[in-house]
Structures are given as C-alpha cells and as structure tokens.
Amino acid sequence: MNISVIGTGYVGLVSGVCFADLGHKVTCVDKDIQKVMKLRNGEVPIYEPGLQELMVKNAAAGRLSFTHDVPEAVQDAEIIILAVGTPSLPNGEANLQYIEQAAREIALAMNGYKIIMTKSTVPVGTNEHIRSIIASLTELPFDVASVPEFLREGSAISDTFHPDRIVIGTDSETVKEKLTELHSKLANNILITDVRSAEMIKYASNAFLATKISFINEIANICEKVGADVTLVARGMGYDRRIGSAFLSAGIGYGGSCFPKDTDALIQIAGNVEYDFKLLKSVVNVNKDQRFNVIRKLQEALGDLSGKTIAIWGLAFKPNTDDVRYAPAIEIIGELTRLGCTVKAYDPVAMENFRKSGNYENVIWCDAMTSAAADSDALCLLTEWDEFKKADLAYIEKIMNQPVLIDGRNVFTKDKIALTNFHYYSVGRPNINQVSQAIYSDAAV
C-alpha cells in the first residue's frame, strides 16, 4: 500500500519506518524542513534504539522517503496517517491546532478517496471534527479512522512490531477491511470499535497506567513509615493475574510527553461533560508531589541544602530515550537551585535536550557520571540507565564530599549498598536504607 505519514515525531517516524519495513511504500511528511533534511541524510532526530538502522535500510530500499510537501505525499497515498503533536493547553486540554492544520492541508491536497488514520492522541469527538474540517474543504470521498498508538519511547520498534493489541475505530466496512489488512502482520489481536470508543481507549489506557504508578508510589510512601519493602509488596501483588506485575515500580513519579498531558486532558474531557474525575485528579496530584521526596530525603540527610553541591544522575524521563518532556529532573533541579544548591548534572544521552528545556543557573553540566559525583555532598539517581546500575559505588563514594545516595528508582540492591558506607535512601525500602537519621545534628527531620 502507499502510505503517507504527517508528522515525524516518535509516532510518525516509528510507524513510517515500521510500515516501510513491512513492504509498504511510505512517505513521511514534516513541516519542519530542517528535520526533513536530517532524515534524508539518514540522521534520526531522536534517540531510539534500533530506529536509525531500520530507517536507513528502508530508505536505501526505496520504500521510505521524506518530504515537507504535503500535497505530493497526500496525492500518492491511499492511507494518510496523522501523527502530529497534541500538546497541552494551559488549562490541560489537548491543543488541536496541529491536527486541524494538518486536516486542512490534507483536504486541500486530496485527489481521490483517502483513508485518514489518526494515530495522534486526541480527545473523544476529534475524529468527527477532523471529518467535518475535511468535508468543508473538499467534495472528494474519504474516511476517518481512530487507530491510537500505544508504543513506549525507548522500546518503540519492538512495541510497534509486537503490539499487545491494535485498536481500529471506524464505522466504515471498507476502512475496517483495509486497516485490518494493513495491521494483520503486526498483531492477531485487532479490536474494531466505533470511533469514539477507540479515542477513549487511548486515554483510559494511559490514565490507568498512570494510576498504577501513583498507587504504588503511595504504597511505597506508606512502606517507608511502616517498615515494609515496596519491591516485595509489588512482586507479591503482581503475581495476581488480575493485577499484573507491570507498572508497579515505585520511584519519583511518571514523566514524559504523554502521561502528564493525557491525564490532564482526560480530566478536562470529563470536566467538559460535567464529570468530576476525582480519582484521576488524585493520581496527578500524587505524581506531582512524589518527585519532591528526593528533596525531602536530601534535607533529612544534609539539613539545610543551601550551599550544598548535589550530583544528579539521569535527566531523561526514563532510560533509553533523550526525551526530557515533563521529566522529574526538571522540577527537582529547579527546586535544588532555588534552595541554593549547586547541581552537577549528567545523563548519557539527554544532556543537550535538557539544557534546552529551561534556563538553569548554578548547574554544572558534566560529561561523565564520575565527574558529576566528584566533590558532591549527595548523589541523586533520577533515571535508571544501565550505566548507573553498573557504577563502582566504592569508587564513587571515595570521590564524593559526603557519602549520601538518594536512589529515586530503586536501582541498587541491599548487597551492593552493604559493601559501601553510603547513607542510602531509596523509595519504599526502609530495610535497605543504611541510615534513617540525619548526618548532621542541625538536619531537619
């Protein structure tokens, strides 16, 4: 099939590359000309394991091309995938300006029947809105379908080739057949729904996963007070197939380009129909507060943080990505500098994106985890990169001013910590923490 993809962010690029790899002819379109030039040169603008090799291979085979010319891409395609961004507006609602603009551009470029398949995450009713925008600009026939995307950054290729399910929201038999055929090599588990249900499945899925994370984070906070270990609690819960073990890792809360934005948007979607989504509001509030436990633990260990030097390991919102959108590190570093600390920050791949994400004063950007740790009063691990898991803690302890380690992702084992003199704080594992009392007598408890 001939496919064109509008938007070459994570979703557009990964789906375009994967559909090309399945033998389709794919044209990826982006209005950002510099991005298109990079892609044509075989450069991937995001860090995603395996993506570049697959992209270069399919481009060389002539199945994958890049353009900023929407009409050219639309006219050649039977299926047009909409994968533009839907960021948050200040009130939490999804900003549909890119979707609306792309719909207008598609309509004006159409030269015959097209299937417009929306992969962007959009509020319930948006695909009907897209349909009405296009219908107002062309009399040519077309169908609009909602096919939400469930890939995760960092494992996007494998998630795309091996999805748990494909959801196709459509009221058209032709679309049902065409899109089932398109996805048949990827999944046996294809659910056909009406358009509104497909749109809701996406928000409900992300909101549920966010709920699991906030739930386990609250359990972790209680574990710290009652002397239980949240990792064992999560394991014990996860063996119950009704609960499942995924997304029960306690930490510093979820970040990323989707959970924060999609939970806010779902609260707004509910609010627009006068439904107060109390549970999801709590999930969001718990998440916002969870990252500040890192600061509280630092204060417990060091007392007044003013004048202290704090090392940060990990800036990306999760490992295997250079994405820092809504990364917990943004607020943690912001708060530390506000409290008068000097921050020494290091991430294996997200340094550049992070530096561009704000105006950071009193932050020293380090080129290695050891240089960040050197001469610091405490070390905070915020992203569970493999590199940090393998760190030689005995050496790290020696080069620091004071041996304080705040492990925001429960990366280190009791055995590894026992070989050091670190004052170790993790999340919901009080029995592993070596000390719970302050180092200094003036410390706030």
Ligand SMILES: NC(=O)C1=CN([C@@H]2O[C@H](COP(=O)(O)OP(=O)(O)OC[C@H]3O[C@@H](n4cnc5c(N)ncnc54)[C@H](O)[C@@H]3O)[C@@H](O)[C@H]2O)C=CC1
């Ligand atoms: N990032 C992720 O892992 C996932 C994202 N999603 C959803 O997919 C959508 C896209 O997200 P990302 O891939 O992160 O997007 P992104 O925001 O990183 O990139 C979107 C791209 O679309 C381009 N664009 C905007 N308007 C355009 C137009 N009219 N014509 C051509 N190009 C245009 C922009 O220049 C940009 O390169 C969002 O709705 C998001 O919620 C869904 C699942 C996973």
Ligand SMILES: O=C(O)[C@H]1O[C@H](OP(=O)(O)OP(=O)(O)OC[C@H]2O[C@@H](n3ccc(=O)[nH]c3=O)[C@H](O)[C@@H]2O)[C@H](O)[C@@H](O)[C@@H]1O
């Ligand atoms: O809509 C989206 O964009 C995507 O959002 C998430 O994917 P992603 O944000 O890439 O990454 P996740 O692996 O879900 O992690 C999100 C955040 O939750 C945190 N997390 C995750 C799992 C966990 O147990 N604990 C936890 O704190 C991670 O550290 C990270 O900050 C969903 O997992 C995808 O299914 C969805 O397609």
